[in-house]
Amino acid sequence: MKNYKEVVGIDVSKNTIDAYCYQSQVHREFVNDIVGYKSLLKWVLKTTKGVAVFYCFENTGYYSLKLALYLDSQKVIYVEESPLKIKRSSGIVKEKTDKLDAALIARYAWLYREELKPSQVKSKSHLELGRLLALRDLLVRNNAGLKGTLKEMKVLLSSPTTDTGCIVLKRSIDYQEKQVKSIEERIKEIISADALMSKNYELLTSLKGIGLVVACQLIYHTGNFTRFASWRAFSSYCGTAPFEHRSGTSIYKRKQCHYLGDRKMKSLLSMASVSAIQHDSELRLYYNRKLAEGKDKMLAINNVRNKLIARAFAVVKRGTPYVVLQQYAA
Numbered sequence: 001m002k003n004y005k006e007v008v009g010i011d012v013s014k015n016t017i018d019a020y021c022y023q024s025q026v027h028r029e030f031v032n033d034i035v036g037y038k039s040l041l042k043w044v045l046k047t048t049k050g051v052a053v054f055y056c057f058e059n060t061g062y063y064s065l066k067l068a069l070y071l072d073s074q075k076v077i078y079v080e081e082s083p084l085k086i087k088r089s090s091g092i093v094k095e096k097t098d099k100l101d102a103a104l105i106a107r108y109a110w111l112y113r114e115e116l117k118p119s120q121v122k123s124k125s126h127l128e129l130g131r132l133l134a135l136r137d138l139l140v141r142n143n144a145g146l147k148g149t150l151k152e153m154k155v156l157l158s159s160p161t162t163d164t165g166c167i168v169l170k171r172s173i174d175y176q177e178k179q180v181k182s183i184e185e186r187i188k189e190i191i192s193a194d195a196l197m198s199k200n201y202e203l204l205t206s207l208k209g210i211g212l213v214v215a216c217q218l219i220y221h222t223g224n225f226t227r228f229a230s231w232r233a234f235s236s237y238c239g240t241a242p243f244e245h246r247s248g249t250s251i252y253k254r255k256q257c258h259y260l261g262d263r264k265m266k267s268l269l270s271m272a273s274v275s276a277i278q279h280d281s282e283l284r285l286y287y288n289r290k291l292a293e294g295k296d297k298m299l300a301i302n303n304v305r306n307k308l309i310a311r312a313f314a315v316v317k318r319g320t321p322y323v324v325l326q327q328y329a330a
Contacts, residue, residue, distance in 0.1 A: 002113055002114040003052060004052045004053060004054050004077075004113060005023070005048075005051040005052050005053070006021060006022065006023045006024070006048045006051050006052070006053040007021075007022050007023075007053065007054055007055070007056055007106050007109040007110045007113065008020065008021055008022075008044055008053060008054075008055045008056070008106065009022065009056055009057070009102045009103060009104070009105030009106025009107070009108070009109060010040075010055060010056065010057035010067070010102060010105065011057070011058070011098045011099075011101040011102040011105060012032065012057050012058065012060050012063050012064045012067060013032065013063065013098065014032065014063055015031065015032055016029055016030065016031060016032055016036075016098070017029070017030050017031075017032050017036060017040070017057075017067065018030075018098040018099055018101070018102040019040055019043070019044070019102060020099065020102035020103045020105070020106045021044065021047055021048065021106070022103075022106035022107060022109070022110045023110075024047050024048065026047055027099050027102065027103070028040075028043055029098070030043075032063065032066065032067070033066070034070065037067060037070045037071075041074065041076070054077040054078060054079065054109070054113075054118070055071060055076065055077070055078040055079070056078065056079045056080075056081060056105055056106065056108070056109035056116070057078070057079075057080060057081075057105060058080075058081060058082070058083040058086060058105065059080045059081065059082060059083065060083070064080060065127075068080055068119070068121050069121055072120065072121040077118050078118065078119055079109060079116045079117070079118060079119050080119040081105075081108070081109075081116070084260070085108075086104065086105055086108045089108050089111070089112070090104045090107075090108070122223065123194075125190050125193065125194050125197070126220065126223070126224070128190060129187065129190050129191075129216060129219070129220050130220050132183050132186060132187050132190070133187070133213075133216060133217060133220060135183060136180055136183045136184065136187075136213075137264070139176050139179055139180050139183070140180060142176065143173055143176045143177065143180070146169055146172055146173050146176070147173060149169060150166060150169040150170065150173065153165055153166055153169070154166065184212060187212070187216055188212070191216065191219075196224055197219055197224055199319075200219055200224060200225060200316050201215050201216070201219065202321070203315040203316055203319070203320070203321055203322075204218060204219070204312055204315065204316070206315065206321035206322045207276070207308065207311055207312065207315065207322050208275070208276045208279045208280035208283070209272040209273060209274075209275040209276025209277075209279065209280065209283075209308060210272055210276075210308065210312065211272075213268065214268050214269070214271075214272045217264075217265060217268055218312055221234075221237070221262065221265055222234060225313065225316045230313065231306075231309045231310045231312070231313035231314075234309055234313070235305075235306055235309050236258075236261075237261065237262060237265075238261050238262050238265045238266050238269060238305075238309070239257055239258060239259070239260065239261020239262065239263070239266050240257055240261070240266060240269065240302055240305045240306055240309070241257065241258075241306070242255035242256060242257055242302075243255060243256065243257070243258055257302065266305075269305045269308060269309070270301060270305060272305075272308055273301050273304040273305045273308060274301070276304060276308060277304060280324070281324070282324060283304055283307060283308075286303070286304065286307065287300050287301075287303075287304055290303050
């Protein structure tokens with residue numbers, strides 16, 4: 001991005017977007033819809049007088065997705081960056097306005113323009129896969145809450161089978177379970193329709209402990225294994241990679257996982273690791289060996305998590321299913 005002469009920082013909110021041209025130091029607010037996006041491009045073209053310009057905005061989920069889709073359709077170069085990176089590069093900021101946020105985004109993009117790379121919109125199948133996975137997670141959590149409420153009510157009532165509240169809760173639980181199954185069927189259809197995703201899905205599910213949900217989450221978060229250069233980079237993204245913490249001769253702590261990471265992915269990998277320890281003899285021996293070395297259970301579980309991540313990237317890179325070598329040992 002170093003050949004660009006201007007950058008437009010955009011602060012995206014639900015109804016409006018605030019744009020700030022860093023070199024021209026001008027600001028303007030637009031509506032967060034197609035009409036506003038068209039007005040934005042016209043205003044930038046008039047303000048910058050045709051110089052090479054790129055856009056930068058924070059990834060704010062559905063709010064920024066509309067803008068990204070429009071810019072991509074118009075072949076406009078843009079960078080969709082993590083809000084945390086921009087916030088930590090801004091220094092001490094005591095004021096909070098949309099105009100100031102847009103200016104800080106523009107400043108960040110200009111200072112780091114040589115390191116930034118253009119963003120691309122994910123395919124429709126990837127976007128739908130992400131939405132369905134999020135919706136499934138929401139329904140499962142809601143259903144768990146309903147089951148807990150039903151369990152408590154059964155303890156208090158002498159005849160839970162005739163109580164209206166219990167009957168309604170049972171119907172709601174059954175209905176949501178049907179909806180979860182329908183979402184899973186649609187997820188399988190999306191995976192089957194894409195040859196690359198289907199192949200990687202088959203490779204991932206050859207690993208013990210990795211099923212439908214974990215495999216699909218891995219495919220989605222890794223951009224079908226194109227987003228991260230190595231399994232270690234993805235481990236860092238999930239928050240399972242240990243990092244050193246020392247300074248001089250007085251501060252020296254054991255390696256620990258950083259608190260920043262994708263907690264949902266980390267939680268799924270934890271459950272996958274527990275399942276893998278139960279059903280995979282190699283990982284079970286590996287886990288027990290770590291315990292025998294004096295490591296606590298959570299640290300040993302984290303080692304298994306990283307083993308699973310490494311195996312997932314390995315089978316995708318090789319293009320062959322995982323083979324348990326222990327069964328061929330003499």
